[in-house]
Amino acid sequence: VQLQASGGGLVQAGGSLRLSCAASGSIFSINVMNYYRHAPGKQRELVASITSSDTTNYADSVKGRFTISRDNAKNTVYLQMNSLKPEDTAVYYCSATNVAGTNYWGQGTQVTVSS
DSSP states (O other), X not given: OEEEEEOOEEEETTOOEEEEEEEESSGGGEEEEXXXXXXXXXXXXXXXXXXXXXXXXXXXTXXXXXXXXXXXXXXXXXXXXXXXXXXXXXXXXXXXXXXXXOEEEOOOEEEEEEO
């Protein structure tokens, strides 16, 4: 499984960004797609996940502001981030977990929210 991440950038507080993660390869084996983030001085945090049956989960810190979704025709998962806060600043990573429990990672993308 290969993951190509895109999106991110610099936005003012209250703004929005959308991250994309396109999967290729053995995508039939993917069980769940996740977005993590890693901010300087903090531990990596699971932000959102979506399963093959479209069950979603979110970190409490982003509930009501972030939405994870998927476009099966494009083999792409999206993370729509609204009402962004400076504390959302981090490098965001998409990952895929297959049915065997193996994790695959995309490259990180920087999200910076200015106050």
